[in-house]
Amino acid sequence: MKYILSLIVVFVLCLSVYSQPFYPKHEFRAVWVATVVNIDWPSEPGLSTEGQKREAIEILNMHQRLGMNAVILQVRPAADAFYPSELEPWTRYLTGVPGKAPDPFYDPLQFWIEESHKRGMELHAWLNPFRVAQNADQPLAANHIAFDHPEWILKYGNLLYFDPGLPETREFVAEVVKDIVARYDVDAIHFDDYFYPYPLEEEFPDTASFARYNRGFFPENKADWRRENVDIIIKKLNETIKATKPWVKFGISPFGVWRNKSDDPLGSDTRAGATNYDDLYANIIKWQEMGWIDYTLPQLYWQIGHPLVDFKLLCRWWRNHAYGRAMYIGHGVYKSNVNSNVPEWTQPGELPAQVRYLRTIPEIGGSAFYSSKHFKRNLQGFQDSLTFDLYQRPAIVPPMRWIDNQPPAPVAKFKKRWWKGIKWETAEAQNEMDKPWRYVIYINEKETRFDSSNPDFIYTIIPAKDDKFKFGRINEDKKEYEVRMSVLDRLNNESELSEPVILKL
Numbered sequence: 001m002k003y004i005l006s007l008i009v010v011f012v013l014c015l016s017v018y019s020q021p022f023y024p025k026h027e028f029r030a031v032w033v034a035t036v037v038n039i040d041w042p043s044e045p046g047l048s049t050e051g052q053k054r055e056a057i058e059i060l061n062m063h064q065r066l067g068m069n070a071v072i073l074q075v076r077p078a079a080d081a082f083y084p085s086e087l088e089p090w091t092r093y094l095t096g097v098p099g100k101a102p103d104p105f106y107d108p109l110q111f112w113i114e115e116s117h118k119r120g121m122e123l124h125a126w127l128n129p130f131r132v133a134q135n136a137d138q139p140l141a142a143n144h145i146a147f148d149h150p151e152w153i154l155k156y157g158n159l160l161y162f163d164p165g166l167p168e169t170r171e172f173v174a175e176v177v178k179d180i181v182a183r184y185d186v187d188a189i190h191f192d193d194y195f196y197p198y199p200l201e202e203e204f205p206d207t208a209s210f211a212r213y214n215r216g217f218f219p220e221n222k223a224d225w226r227r228e229n230v231d232i233i234i235k236k237l238n239e240t241i242k243a244t245k246p247w248v249k250f251g252i253s254p255f256g257v258w259r260n261k262s263d264d265p266l267g268s269d270t271r272a273g274a275t276n277y278d279d280l281y282a283n284i285i286k287w288q289e290m291g292w293i294d295y296t297l298p299q300l301y302w303q304i305g306h307p308l309v310d311f312k313l314l315c316r317w318w319r320n321h322a323y324g325r326a327m328y329i330g331h332g333v334y335k336s337n338v339n340s341n342v343p344e345w346t347q348p349g350e351l352p353a354q355v356r357y358l359r360t361i362p363e364i365g366g367s368a369f370y371s372s373k374h375f376k377r378n379l380q381g382f383q384d385s386l387t388f389d390l391y392q393r394p395a396i397v398p399p400m401r402w403i404d405n406q407p408p409a410p411v412a413k414f415k416k417r418w419w420k421g422i423k424w425e426t427a428e429a430q431n432e433m434d435k436p437w438r439y440v441i442y443i444n445e446k447e448t449r450f451d452s453s454n455p456d457f458i459y460t461i462i463p464a465k466d467d468k469f470k471f472g473r474i475n476e477d478k479k480e481y482e483v484r485m486s487v488l489d490r491l492n493n494e495s496e497l498s499e500p501v502i503l504k505l
Contacts, residue, residue: 024359025455026492027395028295028328028366030070031063031375032126035093036077036134038334040372046096049104053111059372060115066375066383067391070122072190072253072368075109076176079132079145079162083109083184087176089141099141113185120438120461122187122397124251125180128194129173129233132160145172157200164196164226165209170233174240181244187490188249189241193299195230196281198274226281238292247403247433247490253297253330253368254284256314258321268317271308289323294400296325297368301332303344304353312357319363326365326400329358333369336379348380355390365398393455396440399492404433407496408489411439414498420505421470422483424498436464438488442497443505446480452497461488474505481505 033040041059042052063071075082080091080098084107089099094108102108109125116123132146136158140146146153146160152172154163162169177189196204210222217225238250259267259277267275276282287293298318304311318327331354335345344350358364369375375383399405411424422441429435443459444450450457462469464487474481482500 023393023455024395025453025458026365026398028070028326028368028397029068029391029395030072030122030124030328030366030368031068032072032330032368032371033059033074034371035074035082035091038371038373039093042094045093049102049106052094052102052108053106056108056112057115060112060119060121062375063372064119064121066386067394068121069395069397070124070187070368071112071116072124072126073109073112074126075180076125076127077131078128078134080141083107083180085176085179087172087179088145089143092138092141098139099143109180109184109186117185117463120463124188124190124249125184125186126190126192127177127180129191130162130164130169130196131194132162134159136160154205156197156202156204159197161197163206163209164229164233165206165213167213170229170236173233174236177237178240178244181241181248186248188251188294189237190251190253192253193255193276193280193282196226196279199279223278223281227277227283230281231283231286234287235290235292245432249294249400249403250292251295251297251326252282252284252287252293253299254282255280256298256300256302256330257309258285258317268314270310270314285321285323288321288325288327291323291325291402294326294403295328296322297328297330299330299332299370301330301335301370303335303342303350304357305344311354315358315361315364319361322363325402326398327363328366328368329354329364330368330370331355333379333382334371334374336374336382338378338380346380348382348385351379351382352385352390366395394458394461395455396461396488396492396494399494401493404489404491404493406434406489407493408434408436408487410495411485411487411498414485414501416501416503417468417470420472420503421468422485422501422503423468424485425467426464426487433490435489436487437490437492438462438464439469440486440488440494441469442484442486443474443481446482446502450482450484450500452484452486459483464488471503471505478504 081088090101092098113123152169154161241248241250254276257270257272257275259275261267261269276284288296300314302309302311338346340346409427414424417423426436439462441459442457444457484497484500486497487495
């Protein structure tokens with residue numbers, strides 16, 4: 001009898017597991033589009049306006065086909081701008097000449113935002129806070145802030161940086177961020193791993209700012225002072241963003257190791273040569289715990305089983321430091337190469353295994369891939385793995401309930417429209433966060449089980465600019481289907497579903 005009961009328990013558990021959707025309904029699926037160093041766009045500085053637009057559309061179409069729902073576009077790489085700004089000059093990486101606008105004129109950031117939103121993709125504006133020049137020997141634009149405030153600028157190696165120890169530089173960066181958020185419909189502001197620069201043999205030259213603004217720190221605690229400088233700007237930027245547009249997210253993509261356990265019992269059991277806390281002065285988990293950022297996206301560009309920085313071990317460590325905020329993982333797709341000297345990166349299963357592993361960890365809500373251009377080369381079938389398997393079903397970017405937890409009003413007067421069509425109305429909303437942003441259309445065969453939590457039932461997700469939709473042919477038999485619709489707001493809160501209508505499709 002005990003044996004039979006055990007079998008029944010196993011059967012019920014298995015049934016429960018396999019009845020769950022294989023694909024998550026909510027998942028962050030992003031790609032970085034770099035505009036400097038490992039350049040994804042534009043392919044060359046000075047490319048014509050039409051060429052830049054054509055390349056941008058090709059990139060977005062490619063990632064839409066792959067199943068992505070967010071783009072992280074580098075728009076301010078070095079105190080310059082991929083958009084018209086009164087604070088900073090046009091970037092040299094767009095036209096080849098610092099300070100020169102595109103000709104014929106257009107606004108690249110606005111173009112990317114509009115084209116991303118057309119495709120149902122978020123646009124996260126990626127900025128570097130303190131970098132001023134990638135090469136100190138290259139001339140800056142005549143209107144660069146460095147000429148007005150040379151006392152803000154430090155040379156370290158052959159690069160130029162704003163001094164993070166100066167209140168004035170932190171205030172200026174906050175002004176730049178506020179300007180972007182106020183003028184553009186970005187979905188998020190995004191920083192990567194560069195705060196204080198990765199260390200060189202020489203000491204970072206901030207002796208003068210420490211002497212002037214040490215806030216009571218002793219010289220032997222200068223590292224703590226530097227960390228507090230970064231804490232100050234992160235807190236300030238979050239307050240600036242939310243005061244300007246409360247729905248705009250703030251995310252950080254740090255280096256993959258906060259601290260090694262050998263240096264801190266709270267650290268990961270890794271042996272990384274550099275860490276966020278000790279070398280970049282970025283106490284990332286403090287920002288997450290304090291609620292100063294909305295998501296963390298650590299760059300885990302290592303393989304599963306790496307002897308020093310194992311991918312799975314680090315995923316589990318970051319999971320334990322989500323603190324109720326969003327946690328995503330960055331993948332080093334650029335490392336996938338049949339000629340790699342690391343055996344794991346020569347195998348087609350490495351990246352799919354990483355994505356599948358994340359889906360076993362509820363606290364981790366998705367992935368981002370570095371970087372876009374590598375999807376144009378042979379990734380050992382990873383593109384097909386996304387399109388036909390991992391990202392076969394659409395996914396909604398996870399909502400952020402600490403920003404907004406109120407679902408929008410459902411559609412009204414939802415009904416059939418002529419042949420194979422539907423139409424609806426939406427309620428007016430005064431609060432921007434309550435306005436319809438996208439619609440989710442669900443279908444299932446008539447009189448079969450329907451489950452709104454299962455993305456298998458999502459037919460499509462469309463921008464909230466229309467009040468009608470026409471279906472294509474689904475099968476030759478013209479079966480009857482139940483069609484339902486819900487509304488998503490800007491933060492991806494979902495309304496109640498409409499009552500179903502019946503269509504022959």
